[in-house]
Each structure stands twice: as C-alpha cells, then as structure tokens.
Amino acid sequence: MHQDIQRLLKCIDLEEKEQAQRYRLDQQHSLKALKSEGLALHPIIVTRKNFGYADYPEVNFKLSFPPEANMFRDGAAIECFITGEEPVKGVLINLDGKNGEFRLFAPDFPDWIEDNGVGIKLAPDTRTTSIMKKVLNELENNKPLFKRFEQLHDGVPTNLAAALKNSTVDFRNKQLNDSQQQAVKAILQNEDIIIVHGPPGTGKTTTLIEAIVKLIKNGEKVLVSAPSNTAVDNIAKGLLQQNIRLLRVGNASKTDEAIFAHTPEGRLANSKQQKKLNN
Known part of the structure; x- marks a missing residue:
C-alpha cells in the first residue's frame, strides 16, 4: 500500500x-x-x-x-x-x-x-470516517484516481500545464482573472479529477459556474454536490441566471426560495397533474 x-x-x-x-x-x-x-x-x-x-x-x-x-x-x-x-x-x-x-x-x-x-x-x-477509510483502502484499484493521487503526493510530472497554455476558450464571463481562466480550462480538459483550491472570496463559485455552463454547452451532464445547502443554492442561482435548466435535489424545506421552483416538489406543485389533484 x-x-x-x-x-x-x-x-x-x-x-x-x-x-x-x-x-x-x-x-x-x-x-x-x-x-x-x-x-x-x-x-x-x-x-x-x-x-x-x-x-x-x-x-x-x-x-x-x-x-x-x-x-x-x-x-x-x-x-x-x-x-x-x-x-x-x-x-x-x-x-x-x-x-x-x-x-x-x-x-x-x-x-x-x-x-x-x-x-x-x-x-x-x-x-x-468509515467512508474515508473505505475509499482509501480501495484507492489503488481505481487507476485514474490513483494516478492523480501519485501526481499530488509523489510529484509525478503532468503535461496538463503545457496543454492549458496552448488551449483557447471563449469565456462567457469576461471578468474572470487569469487564475480563474486557467482553472476553467483545467476543468474542461480534465479526464478524471481536478482540484480547484483557494481561500474564501477568491471566486471559486464563479469559476465553477463558468465551467459548468461550458460543460453543458458541450453536451455534458453535470452533478453538483456540496456539504451545505447554501453552497449548492449559490451555484444553482448562478446557473439559472445563465438560463441553465436544472433540478435541485435535497431537503426542499432548506432550499432557497428562489430555487424551490426547480426542486421536485416545486415542479410538482406547478404541474398540471398537481392542479388536477387540487381540483
């Protein structure tokens, strides 16, 4: 091991x-x-x-x-x-x-x-902690993920930086700084896992929204998860501003009011079937 x-x-x-x-x-x-x-x-x-x-x-x-x-x-x-x-x-x-x-x-x-x-x-x-242990014990069997683990922990060289330097992306958000642009490029070119890291207030959510919009425009399906409802809602709001169709799954009672219409409960409440049931 x-x-x-x-x-x-x-x-x-x-x-x-x-x-x-x-x-x-x-x-x-x-x-x-x-x-x-x-x-x-x-x-x-x-x-x-x-x-x-x-x-x-x-x-x-x-x-x-x-x-x-x-x-x-x-x-x-x-x-x-x-x-x-x-x-x-x-x-x-x-x-x-x-x-x-x-x-x-x-x-x-x-x-x-x-x-x-x-x-x-x-x-x-x-x-x-039991989930953490399970993942670590099985990590070496996940070849793509273990390869990235070795890159992070052993300093194994990667050619990602050179590829990013030579790539061009038409950014929707023109306010992204160079670091954010590089992060978006890395996400778009990544084939297994990428880590976007930075202190609070450095624009990680803005970066993720830009990358998600690009991925969806490229025909990809994206699943967003986070430790808190607020974090997911913040990304959902940003995606809705870009006219991205989404489904917000989770505890509807803890979902931001602006997002509720995009939960299963919200969609059902506004559906023709629900109106028939109410009648």
Missing part, C-alpha cells in the same frame, strides 16, 4: 480516538463541562415527533437558553441521552437559534424522549 495512504489511514484513526475522547460523557467529562464547551445541549424540550426520511424517528425541539459556544452544525453526528438510559445515535438536521431538529437512527422513539432531562451531545462521526 502507498505510504501516504497508510499515513492518511493512521490520521483518521487518531481523529476517531480524539473525537471519542472529547465527546465522552463520564466522570472525567461531566455534562456541565460538555455544555460549557458547546458540545452538549441540555435540557431540550421536545415540541414535535414524526417519522421522516426512510421512516426514521425525527424530533423537533426547543431550548430555554441560547446555545453557548455552539459547535453544532447541520448534519453533525449526535447522541440523544438521559441519565440512566442507553443513548441513541442520530444526526442533527438543523439548529436555528433556540429551535432545532434531529433524526434518530432507531426503529422507534425511546420511551424517555419526552421526559425531563433529555439532551443531545455531539458524537464521533464514525460514518464519515
């Missing part, structure tokens, strides 16, 4: 151990300490229960206090707990001020879910 793959696997193991140590609730890590560090929300008040995605139990809750040093982010791995009972693993769907929602990875709600003293705390994100 490539030495850098081994190193990355060891780093993931260290991260898992650190998370398990940090989020543990025991005599060395009191509930008060976890709350002060922003790693636990306690107590919570359950306001609504329902079965949502894939029939998993979902809980809406509110807090009687503003979160301190809040470390909770949408999609964070959590555990719902109460003293004396086995905690239930889940995921935070959203947290907006004093109101939030989470999903439990269980067939039903625990009997104690509406009792006094229920809380949620951050938990090690083993799902994400």
Whole structure:
C-alpha cells in the first residue's frame, strides 16, 4: 500500500480516538463541562415527533437558553441521552437559534424522549470516517484516481500545464482573472479529477459556474454536490441566471426560495397533474 495512504489511514484513526475522547460523557467529562464547551445541549424540550426520511424517528425541539459556544452544525453526528438510559445515535438536521431538529437512527422513539432531562451531545462521526477509510483502502484499484493521487503526493510530472497554455476558450464571463481562466480550462480538459483550491472570496463559485455552463454547452451532464445547502443554492442561482435548466435535489424545506421552483416538489406543485389533484 502507498505510504501516504497508510499515513492518511493512521490520521483518521487518531481523529476517531480524539473525537471519542472529547465527546465522552463520564466522570472525567461531566455534562456541565460538555455544555460549557458547546458540545452538549441540555435540557431540550421536545415540541414535535414524526417519522421522516426512510421512516426514521425525527424530533423537533426547543431550548430555554441560547446555545453557548455552539459547535453544532447541520448534519453533525449526535447522541440523544438521559441519565440512566442507553443513548441513541442520530444526526442533527438543523439548529436555528433556540429551535432545532434531529433524526434518530432507531426503529422507534425511546420511551424517555419526552421526559425531563433529555439532551443531545455531539458524537464521533464514525460514518464519515468509515467512508474515508473505505475509499482509501480501495484507492489503488481505481487507476485514474490513483494516478492523480501519485501526481499530488509523489510529484509525478503532468503535461496538463503545457496543454492549458496552448488551449483557447471563449469565456462567457469576461471578468474572470487569469487564475480563474486557467482553472476553467483545467476543468474542461480534465479526464478524471481536478482540484480547484483557494481561500474564501477568491471566486471559486464563479469559476465553477463558468465551467459548468461550458460543460453543458458541450453536451455534458453535470452533478453538483456540496456539504451545505447554501453552497449548492449559490451555484444553482448562478446557473439559472445563465438560463441553465436544472433540478435541485435535497431537503426542499432548506432550499432557497428562489430555487424551490426547480426542486421536485416545486415542479410538482406547478404541474398540471398537481392542479388536477387540487381540483
């Protein structure tokens, strides 16, 4: 196995151990300490229960206090707990001020879910790290991707720079700087994977929109994904301004109002079939 793959696997193991140590609730890590560090929300008040995605139990809750040093982010791995009972693993769907929602990875709600003293705390994100490990362990079998991995980690030379220098592209956005133009060219000429990297505010989204428009004009089909709804919505807005037809998939309740008409729910709401159903 490539030495850098081994190193990355060891780093993931260290991260898992650190998370398990940090989020543990025991005599060395009191509930008060976890709350002060922003790693636990306690107590919570359950306001609504329902079965949502894939029939998993979902809980809406509110807090009687503003979160301190809040470390909770949408999609964070959590555990719902109460003293004396086995905690239930889940995921935070959203947290907006004093109101939030989470999903439990269980067939039903625990009997104690509406009792006094229920809380949620951050938990090690083993799902994400297990996916990371799986990909790394299989990386050498993916020849195109492993070739790029070697280029990045071993300094294997590539002729991409020379090809970019000699290529010409008719840019739709005339405001792109040289770095952005080179990134667009790299995306258009890439055959496996390309990384566009830069600090916030350097125009990565603008660059991606330009490249996506070009790819679509060339007859390609493009799938856009991101860790947050906002990031996807920002790209979707830019594409709509260029009259690109798109389908925004995801949690429609978290989608920007300007994008909702382009979700499956939005399309159905405006369809002739839905109007017939309403009548």
